[in-house]
Every structure is written in structure tokens, then in C-alpha cells.
Amino acid sequence: MSTPQSGAEQSAEVERFRPTSGRFTGIVLLVSAFAVASLSVVQREHVIPEVGAAALFLGVVAWAVTLRPRISLVGDRLELRGAVDTVAIPLAGIEELAVRQVLAVRAGDRRYVSSALGRTRRQLMKAKAGAISLTASDPDTDPNSRVAAPNYAQYVEDRIRHRVDRARAAGGLTRGSTEQVALGSQVERSMAWPEIIGLAASAALFVALVVL
Template sequence: MTGDKPRGETFVPTSGRVQGVAVVLIGLACAVLAVVGDGPVTWWAVALGVGFAALGWAALLRPGVAVSDDTLVLRNIVHTVRIPLAAVEEVAVRQVLAVRAGERRYVSAAIGRGRRQLRRDDRAPRGGSGDVVRMAEESYGLFVEERIRQLAEQARATRGIKLYGPEQAALAAEVRREPAVPVIVLLAGSALALVVALVV
């Protein structure tokens, strides 16, 4: 039965992947060179390299947007936000993805559109049966915006919830913000190690 299978969809981030890999590799290379280079180990360089790699990974590689079952998942630098799809009132992709649920606005830098793409999208005609396919080909950010909007409408229809109704407001109270503890520990630990290495 296909209705019992959990629905999942992951949206590919629109920028930062190549730069993120480069930053992580440069940071790790600096840390390795500080350890294996000639002379004594320079611990401040090790801590700086690890911190640089950790920050690059957290800021450029970790952010993501996905739908898991009936939940929109926004993974940011130091936290993850889980929003029930039926609670989503508004979705917009400008420079960043912005989602409104209840009285709160949640953003993710994983999906965005540049100024040039925004102007192009504003001029392009919309509508028709091939609209979703055209959007996916011409403007991925616009495609993600429309897809999340469709999934939210489907989730509301399944639950019998009206847009901006009291049930939707109550559902918005179920939004969860979870700290990314390993990322926070890694960033704080590398910063602390750098300070200790510089002082000692």
C-alpha cells in the first residue's frame, strides 16, 4: 500500500557546496601540515585549521531543506527546525527560503535565488500543465517554493485544516527547534583550543 509509506523529499541546496568542500579541505590541510611539518607542532595552527574546517562545514555544507513524512525540516548552521507541513501558512524563496507558521518566520539559507534570477522569475509567465517542469528547469528556487506550497496544501487537505484557521494555529505550536549539539561542541571546542594554544 503506497499510502502507508512515509513521504520523503530532499531539496538540493542552491549554493555553497563547492566553496564548502574547498574550505573544509583547506582547513584540514592546514591542520595536517601543522602536525607533520618540520619542527615542533604548532597547536594554534592545528586548532585554527580544524576550526576553519568546522565552520566551513557548518555554514556551507550542513544547511539543507527536506520533507519527511508530514514535516518540513530546515537544517541550519547550529539548529534544525521541524515544522508540521499543515502548519505552513506562507512560503517564499528570495535570497533565502522563508516559511511562516503561526506567528513565527523560519528561514534557511540552503535554498535561495539571486537578484538576477528573481527579476527573471518575476517577468516569466506562470500557469499551464508543464508549469512545474518549466520551473524546475528554469528556476530551482521557484520550484522549491511551489513544491513546499503544494505539500503544505496536501497536508492541510488530508487533516481537514483550513488555511489561517484555529487548528492551523494550534498545529504551529508543534514546531520544534533542535540544537545541533555536535556542531556547537565542535565549533566551541576548536575556538577554545585556539585560545588555549595562543595563550600557552
């Protein structure tokens, strides 16, 4: 029999989830940008500096937009790491969440979106068809009915919902209550300064090379 977790143990819980899309494209763009930027330095007679600076800028964009976004459960908060910032939302303050083509979370009467988790249109259509099929048949009496295994996006959504429900119960909060909305507004946001500086510096370098 498992023993109840203490507050310290719960606050130390960390679950990090891999992004569901964009990784391959981001890696290809990043490697290509690095290769072109390197050639502009090594082969100056064949690749003009402006092209190298543009490739450097696109490489930073590729990293920030496709590779940096990630979703994590860290203690009593849901962390949504985006292109240029990270938002930490109190789990007990989350009012609603849904995974469509992106993850959408509502907390403190505000909506937060993460592109790190999503379903393809095919997966959405398949899930809708499965829901209709289950409604039309009774899986307890119909031997031909089968519940499809959840995909990774569904698994992550279930994990987040589980942690949200547990945090809400631990705090004695009612969904949609004034207390929950107030807690949901206590969102912490930190800026991704390396990415912001990289974007600004590479863009400034490109402009300077074009002007000069």
C-alpha cells in the same frame, strides 16, 4: 489510476533537496582547513600550532554554515537543517512560504529561514521580468509568448507548496485559521551536538594555544 495513499504511506514519504548554493565554497574551505591543520601536526617547525587550531575551527564553521544546511520533506513535516540545529515544522501548519535569496517560512506566527534554498539576484530579476511579460501578453493567443522553464529553486518551492496544500486539505484546516496557527506552533527543534561540540572544542583549543 492512482489510488489514495494511506496515512502510513504519507508519513513515510521523504524528499530531500540539494542546497542551491555554497557547496563549492564550503568544500574548498573544508579541504583547505584540513590541509593546514594536518600540516600543523606533521610540519610543526613550519606551521605553528595556533594556525592549525584556527584552521580546524574555520573548517568546522565551513561545514556547519555551508555544507550542513539542507531542506527535506519528511512525512507530514518540513525539515530545515541549519548550522547548529534542525527544525521540523508541521506541513499543515505552514501559513506562508517564499523563496527569495533564502527560503522563508511562516508557521505559528513565527518566521523560519533556511539558507539551503535561494535564488540569485539574476534569477529574481528574471522571474520578475517574466511575470511582467506574462501579464502583458496572453500565452493562449500570443504565439511569441513563452513561459520559462522553472529553475531548481522554483521546483523545490512548488514541491513544498504541493505537500503543504495536501496536508492542509487532509487535516481539514483553513489557511490562517486558529487551528492552523496552533498546529504551526508545534515545531520540533533538535540541536546539532557534534557541530556544537566541534565548534566549542576547536575554539577552546585555539584560545588555549594562544594563552600558553
